[in-house]
Amino acid sequence: MNNIGIVSYGHTKYDFLPDDAPQLMKGVIDECLESVEKGISPKDIGLVITSCVDNQFSNQHQTGALALRYLGNLDAEAFRVEAACSSGSMAAYVARKMLTAGYVDNALLVGFEKMSGVSTPTATSILIRGGSPEENLNGITQPAAYAMMAQIYMNKYGATEDDYALVSVKNHSNAMRNPLARFHKKLTVEDVKNSRIIASPIRLLHCSPINDGAAAILLSNRPKDFTDTPVFIKGMGLAHDTLGVFERSDPTSVMASKKAAQKAYKEANVGPKDIDVAEVHDAFTPVELMIYEDIGFAEKGKGYELIRDGTVNFDGKLPVNVSGGLKGKGHPVGATGIGMLVESFLQLRGEAGDRQVSEVNLGLVENHGGTGATSVVTILGR
Amino acid sequence: MAKLISFSLVSIVPPPFKTEYAVGIAEDGKGNRMPVRIEKNFFDSLKIGMSGRVEKKVTDFGELTFFIPEIEKKIEKKVALITGATRGIGRAIAIELANRGYDVAINDVELPDEGKEAIKSIETFGRKAIFAQADVSKYTEVEQMVNSVQEKLGTIKVLVNNAGINVDKLITNMQPEDWQKVIDVNLTGVFNCTKAVIPHMIDAGGGKIINMSSQGALDGPIGQANYAAAKGGVTALTKVVAREYAQYNILCNALAPGCIHTRMTDSIPPGQLKERIYQIPLGRRGEPEEVAKLVAFLAEEGNYINGQLLLINAGEYL
Numbered sequence: 001m002n003n004i005g006i007v008s009y010g011h012t013k014y015d016f017l018p019d020d021a022p023q024l025m026k027g028v029i030d031e032c033l034e035s036v037e038k039g040i041s042p043k044d045i046g047l048v049i050t051s052c053v054d055n056q057f058s059n060q061h062q063t064g065a066l067a068l069r070y071l072g073n074l075d076a077e078a079f080r081v082e083a084a085c086s087s088g089s090m091a092a093y094v095a096r097k098m099l100t101a102g103y104v105d106n107a108l109l110v111g112f113e114k115m116s117g118v119s120t121p122t123a124t125s126i127l128i129r130g131g132s133p134e135e136n137l138n139g140i141t142q143p144a145a146y147a148m149m150a151q152i153y154m155n156k157y158g159a160t161e162d163d164y165a166l167v168s169v170k171n172h173s174n175a176m177r178n179p180l181a182r183f184h185k186k187l188t189v190e191d192v193k194n195s196r197i198i199a200s201p202i203r204l205l206h207c208s209p210i211n212d213g214a215a216a217i218l219l220s221n222r223p224k225d226f227t228d229t230p231v232f233i234k235g236m237g238l239a240h241d242t243l244g245v246f247e248r249s250d251p252t253s254v255m256a257s258k259k260a261a262q263k264a265y266k267e268a269n270v271g272p273k274d275i276d277v278a279e280v281h282d283a284f285t286p287v288e289l290m291i292y293e294d295i296g297f298a299e300k301g302k303g304y305e306l307i308r309d310g311t312v313n314f315d316g317k318l319p320v321n322v323s324g325g326l327k328g329k330g331h332p333v334g335a336t337g338i339g340m341l342v343e344s345f346l347q348l349r350g351e352a353g354d355r356q357v358s359e360v361n362l363g364l365v366e367n368h369g370g371t372g373a374t375s376v377v378t379i380l381g382r
Numbered sequence: 383m384a385k386l387i388s389f390s391l392v393s394i395v396p397p398p399f400k401t402e403y404a405v406g407i408a409e410d411g412k413g414n415r416m417p418v419r420i421e422k423n424f425f426d427s428l429k430i431g432m433s434g435r436v437e438k439k440v441t442d443f444g445e446l447t448f449f450i451p452e453i454e455k456k457i458e459k460k461v462a463l464i465t466g467a468t469r470g471i472g473r474a475i476a477i478e479l480a481n482r483g484y485d486v487a488i489n490d491v492e493l494p495d496e497g498k499e500a501i502k503s504i505e506t507f508g509r510k511a512i513f514a515q516a517d518v519s520k521y522t523e524v525e526q527m528v529n530s531v532q533e534k535l536g537t538i539k540v541l542v543n544n545a546g547i548n549v550d551k552l553i554t555n556m557q558p559e560d561w562q563k564v565i566d567v568n569l570t571g572v573f574n575c576t577k578a579v580i581p582h583m584i585d586a587g588g589g590k591i592i593n594m595s596s597q598g599a600l601d602g603p604i605g606q607a608n609y610a611a612a613k614g615g616v617t618a619l620t621k622v623v624a625r626e627y628a629q630y631n632i633l634c635n636a637l638a639p640g641c642i643h644t645r646m647t648d649s650i651p652p653g654q655l656k657e658r659i660y661q662i663p664l665g666r667r668g669e670p671e672e673v674a675k676l677v678a679f680l681a682e683e684g685n686y687i688n689g690q691l692l693l694i695n696a697g698e699y700l
Contacts, residue, residue, distance in 0.1 A: 125396035137444050138417045140405050141396055148388035148407055155430045200391040246407040246415045251388065 002268075004099050005223030005230030006380075007106075008035040009342045014182045014213035014330025021058035021114040024214035025050070026070045029110060032216040033071070037227040040218070042073035046104030049095050050080040051087040051111040052334035054126050058114045067110050077104075084130035084369030085283060087111065088337020089376035092219065093238050099221045106221075111338035112214035123210050127333070130370030132244030143207060143284055144199035145245045145371045150286035151201060153252040157301035159289060161201060165192035166307045167285035168205050168327055174314055175324025177355035182211050182330035206285045206327075213332030215339040231348045234270070234362070235379040237263025243373040252301075254287065254372035258294040261366065261377040265296070268379040270362060272296030275318065275379070277347050277357045278364040279340040282325040287371075292320070295366055295377065314355070322347070322355045337367040337376065344380045384408045384436045386449060389420060389428045398443060401629045404428070408436050408449045418449040422587055422631075427453050461535045462681065463528070465489040465518050465575055466545030468497030470644040471594065474670035475542050476500055476511070478678045485510040487531040487538075489545065491517050510535060518545045518571030521578070528578040537586040540681045541579045543572040543593045543616070548646060550605040561608045568612035569619070576623055580632065588631025590681050593620050595636040595691055597699050613638075617691050624689030633688045635680055640695025643667040664696035 010031030012024060019027065033040065048071060050063040060066065064078030083090040088111035095107040115123055127142050128135075135145060153159055168187055175181035187205060195205040223230030239259035245251045265271055272295060280295070282288040292303035297318060306312045312320040323329045323343040326336060344363035346352040361381060368375035389406035404420040406428070418436060420428065434451040462479045466472040467488040476486045477500060486504060488497060493513045504511035512534055516527035531538060546568045549560040572593055583589035598606050599613035616636060623634040641647055641658055647667060650658065659666060676694055680687060693699065 120394070121397050124394060128396050132417075134417050138405055138419055138446055139392060139395060139399050139403060139443075140417050141392060141394070143394070144390045144392045144405055147390035148405075151388045151390065152430065197391065197393045199393065202390075244417065246387075246417045251407070 002232060002234055004096050004219060004221050005232040006341065006345045007218045007220050007223050007226040007230055008032050008037070009345055010035070010216040011180055011339060011342050012214045013180045014211050014332055014339070016116045017212040019212070021052070021060050021112055022066060024112045024114060024212065025063065025067055025110055028112070028214040028216035029067060029070045029108065032108065032218050036218060038225065040106065040226055042071050043075070045071060045073060045106045045108050045218070046076050047095060047098060047107040048076055048078040049091040049107065049109050050078070051091040051109065051338065052080060052113055053082060053084060053087055054129070056126050057118065058112065058334070059117065067108070071108060083374040085281065085331070085333045086337055086367045086369035086374045086376050087334050088215070088339065089341070089365070089367040089378065090374065091338065092217070092341060092378065093236055093376050095219050096233060096236060099219060107219045108216060109219065109338055110214070110216045111335035113332035113334040114212050115210045115332055116212050120210065132242065132247065135244050135246070141199060142370065143202045146284035146287055147199040147202040148245055149251045149290065149371065153286065153290060154201070156252060157304070159304040161193060162189055163289060163304040163307055164201070164206060164286040165189040167282060167288045168192045170307065170313055171282060171285065171321050171325035171328040174322050174355065175328025177353070178324050178329055181324040181328055182209055183324065183328050202284055202286065208283045208326035208331035211330045211332055213330055213335045213339065215335045215342050217338055217341055217345070229349050229382070231345045231380050231382060233378060234381045235264040235266070235268030237261060237267070237377045239263065239375055241373055243370055245371050252290055254290060254294050254368055254375060256372045256375035257291060257366050257368050257377060260375040261295040264377040264379045270379065275362050275364045276360045277322060277344070278318070278320045278366065279323060279325070279343050280320055280366040281368045282321060282327050283331060285327050288320070288325070291366055295364065314357070319357050322352070322357055340365045340367055341378065341380070348380055348382050384410045384434055384449060386428065386430060386432045386434060386451070387415060388430060391422070391425050395629070401631055406449055408434070410436060416447055418447045420449050420451070424451050424453070427451060458539070459536045460484040460540070461487070461531070461538050462540035462542065463487040463489060463514065463531055463538045463579065464542040464544055465571065468494050468500065471639065471642060471670040471673050472542070472544040473497065473500045474674035475544060475677045477504060478671065478674035479540065479681060480504040480509040480511060481507065482678055482682060483509070484540065485535045487512050487514040487535060489514040489516055489518070489527065491515065518574055519566035521574045524574040525578045528575070528582070532582055537582055538579050539583070539586065539589045541575060541589065541591045542677055543575050543591065545571050546594060548606065548609045550609065552605055553607050556607060564608035565612050568609065569615040572616050572619060580627060583632050584630045590684065591623060591632065591634040592677050592680050593634070593636040595620070595638045597638050597640045597693065597695055599638060601699050620691065621689045628688055633684065635684065635687055635689065636691045637673065637676060638691055638693045638695070639668065639673050640693070640698040641667050642673060643669050662696050662698040668694065668696060
């Protein structure tokens with residue numbers, strides 16, 4: 001499977017955008033095709049997978065077939081995948097399996113979400129669907145579920161609200177260097193700690209924003225036909241856990257990400273120490289500290305040390321979320337996973353501009369759905 | 383017996399929920415974990431690992447499981463701030479609420495003998511009463527007053543915006559300053575006090591705001607353009623507050639008293655007053671204590687009354 005690589009990409013800015021969902025899709029499909037360095041005919045793309053979390057956001061069914069129209073190849077096959085916030089990575093996971101099986105040679109993945117068309121309460125009620133039915137019934141929103149994880153983590157391991165705030169500060173600082181990011185505003189720990197409570201102890205500035213956006217990548221099992229510098233998927237793991245945080249024996253761990261990371265490391269035949277840069281799923285910034293532990297960057301209960309000592313800063317030994325992460329860059333849910341892969345692609349090709357990390361040989365992307373019932377971890381390299 | 387594994391106070395809530403609520407994860411004696419609701423008034427006492435019991439309740443949103451912590455419910459201290467309360471209706475409200483267990487802050491621009499007597503009589507039945515000096519038309523004074531009341535008595539659970547003045551003249555005789563003065567006290571004063579108190583009520587988990595509008599807001603009394611307009615504004619403001627803050631369990635209503643036995647109606651020329659009383663089916667003025675009882679009802683019992691204008695006039699205006 002290690003011959004499968006990313007050839008090109010398309011990526012909108014994440015923001016409140018004037019385009020509707022189909023226009024967002026078309027924009028990134030066009031950009032992705034036009035940026036194939038050696039060119040590609042639509043007829044050579046046999047598969048399109050779209051990723052969008054909820055129709056109530058994007059107001060469009062049959063997005064697979066619609067994407068084929070925009071691609072210009074109605075003879076290809078297409079469908080949509082949904083795995084809450086990990087939908088984008090799920091599209092990549094499925095495509096890679098199909099490419100590996102020789103089902104097609106080239107696959108276009110299109111993630112998008114048009115979230116600004118609904119009110120914030122409606123968006124909250126849509127996003128709560130990523131939790132378990134029991135959580136939904138009790139009004140345990142996504143921030144509330146993460147809040148309960150964060151509460152236990154502080155109580156058990158001695159992390160503080162300052163540590164959680166520092167993740168937001170870091171990711172906003174990183175987003176300053178990313179023209180595609182939603183926020184270009186530096187934060188202080190005090191800004192975060194003084195922002196209003198959403199679900200205690202989670203505050204507004206711990207939360208990734210609701211916004212629009214789309215991202216696309218072209219995957220190929222003969223990527224060098226299309227570019228001399230593809231980025232290969234070296235390893236990829238998909239794993240699951242319960243939807244409800246209450247059902248988990250250890251709510252301070254995103255166990256699906258832990259299992260997915262182990263699978264990805266094993267396939268790539270590398271370990272956490274080999275990773276040079278990572279994008280992880282900081283939908284609510286406290287969880288970023290737990291992810292450090294789950295993907296092996298820190299021992300259990302010591303993830304917060306990495307934010308305190310600056311290891312994960314842009315100029316640290318192991319930069320995490322240099323794009324700004326979901327917090328600073330934005331989180332148009334269906335696009336997020338593909339957008340994260342785009343960031344790793346750019347870092348590995350040395351094309352990340354002001355946010356380029358030096359000497360990147362291996363990148364890691366951790367993208368999970370809900371509070372971690374589905375997780376996909378991808379390891380990418382040149 | 384169950385154990386609390388974690389908890390959170392959800393402030394931004396999804397439809398169909400409207401008001402903030404507490405949630406948690408509880409573990410029963412057999413090690414089964416479940417999502418739970420927790421009554422909000424327990425929130426400040428919650429700790430990971432604390433004991434309690436779980437109980438299923440059928441609600442409008444389905445059957446929810448509640449965690450009831452094993453602690454005594456806090457006895458809520460009741461504090462009321464009544465503006466313009468040294469005389470008349472305000473004074474009667476202060477005494478009525480004190481009778482019902484409230485510590486009261488009596489606001490006015492000065493403290494006349496009637497006010498001093500009210501404070502003394504409240505103290506005789508064991509409640510605290512303080513004079514809270516402020517001109518409600520001036521926000522900085524109001525803010526200082528509210529902070530001082532919070533410090534001396536505790537969180538304000540009931541705000542009665544009663545302070546009012548009248549400068550009655552036909553519009554042709556009414557000077558702009560006559561207009562402005564009444565608007566400043568009777569309408570801006572309500573806004574100022576409401577704005578200063580609401581953040582404290584939100585922190586405390588709710589409260590009641592009761593505004594004195596007037597029958598004059600409804601029936602166009604000749605010579606009271608400023609007063610009627612201000613009271614109409616109070617009615618409109620009441621509805622906005624009711625919608626904006628119900629999610630924090632703050633309920634806001636207004637009263638429209640008719641002809642009440644106060645200095646204001648005492649000043650009506652006797653002949654005119656008799657004519658007016660003749661229009662009242664009950665054939666008499668209302669007493670301030672009768673208005674105070676309605677305020678106390680709203681404060682104590684009115685948990686499903688919000689954004690309403692309640693008329694208390696013995697049928698004079700229907």
